Amino acid sequence: MEIKSADLALSGLTKTYGHSLAVDNVTVRIGTGEMVALLGPSGCGKTTTLRMIAGLIEPSGGDILIGGRSIVNVPVHKRNIGMLFQSYALFPHLSVGQNVAFGLEMRGVRKAEAARRVTDALTLVQLDHLAERLPTALSGGQQQRVALARALVIEPSVMLLDEPLGALDKSLRESMQVELRQLQQRLGITTVIVTHDQEEALTLADRIVIMRAGKLEQIGTPQEIYSRPVSRFVAGFIGASNFLRGHVAGSDGGTTLVALQGGARVTVPTQAGASGEVMVALRPEAIQVQPFAGQNDAAPNTTQATIEQIIYRGSLTHLYLRLDDGAPLLAFHQNRAGERAPAELSPGGRVVARWTEENNHLVADR
Amino acid sequence: MTTDTAPSLALPQAGARRPLGRARSGGALMVLPALIFLVVFFIVPVAILFSYSVLTQPQNGVIGLPLTLSHYGHLLDTPLYLHVLAITLRISLWTAGLSVLLGYPVALTIVRGTPLVGRIVTIILVAPLVVSIVVRTYGWQLVLANNHSGVANWVLSFLGFGPAVLRVMYTETAVVVGSLHVFLPMMVLPLASSLARINPSLEEAARTLGAPAWRVFARVTFPLSIPGLIAGLTIVFSLTAASYVTPAILGGNYAQMLGNLLEQQVVSVYDWPLSSAIAVVMVVLTFVVNGLSVFLLERRLKTRRRLSEAR
Numbered sequence A: 001m002e003i004k005s006a007d008l009a010l011s012g013l014t015k016t017y018g019h020s021l022a023v024d025n026v027t028v029r030i031g032t033g034e035m036v037a038l039l040g041p042s043g044c045g046k047t048t049t050l051r052m053i054a055g056l057i058e059p060s061g062g063d064i065l066i067g068g069r070s071i072v073n074v075p076v077h078k079r080n081i082g083m084l085f086q087s088y089a090l091f092p093h094l095s096v097g098q099n100v101a102f103g104l105e106m107r108g109v110r111k112a113e114a115a116r117r118v119t120d121a122l123t124l125v126q127l128d129h130l131a132e133r134l135p136t137a138l139s140g141g142q143q144q145r146v147a148l149a150r151a152l153v154i155e156p157s158v159m160l161l162d163e164p165l166g167a168l169d170k171s172l173r174e175s176m177q178v179e180l181r182q183l184q185q186r187l188g189i190t191t192v193i194v195t196h197d198q199e200e201a202l203t204l205a206d207r208i209v210i211m212r213a214g215k216l217e218q219i220g221t222p223q224e225i226y227s228r229p230v231s232r233f234v235a236g237f238i239g240a241s242n243f244l245r246g247h248v249a250g251s252d253g254g255t256t257l258v259a260l261q262g263g264a265r266v267t268v269p270t271q272a273g274a275s276g277e278v279m280v281a282l283r284p285e286a287i288q289v290q291p292f293a294g295q296n297d298a299a300p301n302t303t304q305a306t307i308e309q310i311i312y313r314g315s316l317t318h319l320y321l322r323l324d325d326g327a328p329l330l331a332f333h334q335n336r337a338g339e340r341a342p343a344e345l346s347p348g349g350r351v352v353a354r355w356t357e358e359n360n361h362l363v364a365d366r
Numbered sequence B: 001m002t003t004d005t006a007p008s009l010a011l012p013q014a015g016a017r018r019p020l021g022r023a024r025s026g027g028a029l030m031v032l033p034a035l036i037f038l039v040v041f042f043i044v045p046v047a048i049l050f051s052y053s054v055l056t057q058p059q060n061g062v063i064g065l066p067l068t069l070s071h072y073g074h075l076l077d078t079p080l081y082l083h084v085l086a087i088t089l090r091i092s093l094w095t096a097g098l099s100v101l102l103g104y105p106v107a108l109t110i111v112r113g114t115p116l117v118g119r120i121v122t123i124i125l126v127a128p129l130v131v132s133i134v135v136r137t138y139g140w141q142l143v144l145a146n147n148h149s150g151v152a153n154w155v156l157s158f159l160g161f162g163p164a165v166l167r168v169m170y171t172e173t174a175v176v177v178g179s180l181h182v183f184l185p186m187m188v189l190p191l192a193s194s195l196a197r198i199n200p201s202l203e204e205a206a207r208t209l210g211a212p213a214w215r216v217f218a219r220v221t222f223p224l225s226i227p228g229l230i231a232g233l234t235i236v237f238s239l240t241a242a243s244y245v246t247p248a249i250l251g252g253n254y255a256q257m258l259g260n261l262l263e264q265q266v267v268s269v270y271d272w273p274l275s276s277a278i279a280v281v282m283v284v285l286t287f288v289v290n291g292l293s294v295f296l297l298e299r300r301l302k303t304r305r306r307l308s309e310a311r
Helices: A046-054 A096-106 A111-124 A140-152 A170-187 A198-204 A222-227 A232-237 B002-009 B022-053 B070-077 B079-112 B115-130 B133-144 B151-158 B172-196 B200-208 B213-241 B245-251 B258-269 B272-310
Strands: A008-017 A020-030 A035-039 A061-066 A081-084 A158-162 A190-195 A207-212 A215-220 A242-251 A255-260 A265-269 A277-282 A288-291 A302-312 A316-323 A328-334 A350-354 A361-363
Touching: A008 A046, A020 A046, A020 A061, A020 A207, A020 A215, A035 A046, A035 A170, A035 A198, A046 A081, A046 A158, A046 A190, A081 A140, A081 B200, A096 A111, A096 A140, A111 A140, A140 A170, A140 B200, A170 A198, A190 A198, A198 A222, A207 A222, A207 A232, A215 A222, A215 A232, A232 A242, A232 A277, A232 A361, A242 A265, A242 A328, A255 A277, A265 A277, A288 A328, A302 A328, A316 A350, B022 B272, B070 B079, B070 B272, B079 B115, B079 B172, B079 B213, B079 B258, B079 B272, B115 B172, B133 B151, B133 B172, B133 B245, B172 B213, B172 B245, B200 B213, B213 B272, B245 B258, B258 B272
Parallel strands: A035 A190, A035 A207, A081 A158, A158 A190
Antiparallel strands: A008 A020, A008 A061, A207 A215, A242 A255, A242 A277, A255 A265, A277 A361, A288 A350, A302 A316, A302 A350, A316 A328
């Protein structure tokens, strides 16, 4: 299957319902063949954005361009968009083959060619042997693959996925994510996926768009979003994070020194203009935890703490620590081959938590 | 006649999955009261009715043996009776057919409109049910009256169409209009419930796949609403075929239906065996027509599938 994909641009896209802004001035450029995830909590406007691209919701303002051409005045059925729904949305009265053929039928494709393309599309998702079945006879994963074939067979300019794997159980979802990603890359099709599952976004997307209350919060590659979140919201939404409050106590060439409320000090690779009250984000897996050996260590990026709780999570052990000023600190200990955390760490024990400077990252407190 | 809705229940409905095991044990016990009621007040009377239709009523009026089919023969031999049968069929089919045409837009509005619009339309639709059918039918008589005092004629002459141009009172058309008013909710409500069961993303998927609105309706909405359509058709046809008040008031002597004929035979002629034969014919008629419509609609679905699979 050859798909001529196109780039997609949202320009100042806005949707208002009465006085409330569901989508507020969203501008994103999505390159040809790129896969972008719209990620955010429910009500953040990600689904509304997707449905505006599909044409199922009319924008209140802004523009949508596919291949440089505005499509806001093009009706849904002429947009040539492939869409996957969380509920699969397979036609229950039509067989699998007829479902896949639907878009071709609407385009008046000749029967022989349609039959060939339906078989190709079903082969692509490894379901060509089930063409005669009714969708209800298929498992959830199979149904979504049929929906995928049905969307791909029309060779859409853009694919839109609305929480496509949300109804599947975890292990199936993960294998489908890998399959979906491989297919998307092989076909080189421009894709937008809406999800509230951060792992899904990390697995699938070239870039992630974090949305919050209708606005763009951050756009970036998964690595950028994870390692350099702009705000407390982003850092908390993608992975777990500790947030340390303090104020700038000085800086030299490469680093800014932040004095935390509890007395400890951390150094942050310099970000221009940091001063006053700041918030430092620190990923739990960056923290090394060792039993307290007796001598105070005044070095930065080090603090004493008490273990409150230890939770074994298979590959990781979560250590819930409490600093002396009452602030919580979460640390992940990497378990080797599923071993438990070191025996000398136990609830109530005094420990020293250490991490390195490059793991500290200033975020906006919002 | 309410039992005539039964065929619609036999239809496989998308998404209507039964919780396994639960219905099995308690089910039989749960339907028992209704079953007893039906046997005592429906099955037994129908059996008596049927037996009357094949028994003899001599001069003294006491119905008894010998068994005979002469009443049915009489019914099918007499041109007047056949005429009434034809009128009954015609009126019922027109009413059922028109109620589909009127019903789909209303049902779609109820299901797809904003909640407020849906509720208002439902109230407008159902409110007349509160008023007695006799009152409503006399209302239609006032509206449709053939002389200048009829509301419809008054409006038409006001609009310049000339005095008393509309002459529908005491015709089959008047009976169809009256029946449509009375029975339209019976079409709209099952249709609406069937339409409401259709997952909206099915229609959205069809649109994204390139279907304009009318093809979405033809290929997705309509086929998936057939269970409701069959239920509505069955109910409207059966109730219309069995109606008595509407044809009596709006049809007069020119659009008599089987129900009116039956009443005459019972009250005026006192011919119980012939009346029973008429009643049996009414029951058979509704069963046959309903069975036929269910059969045709289901076959339409299946051939459609077979056709599309063949290519």
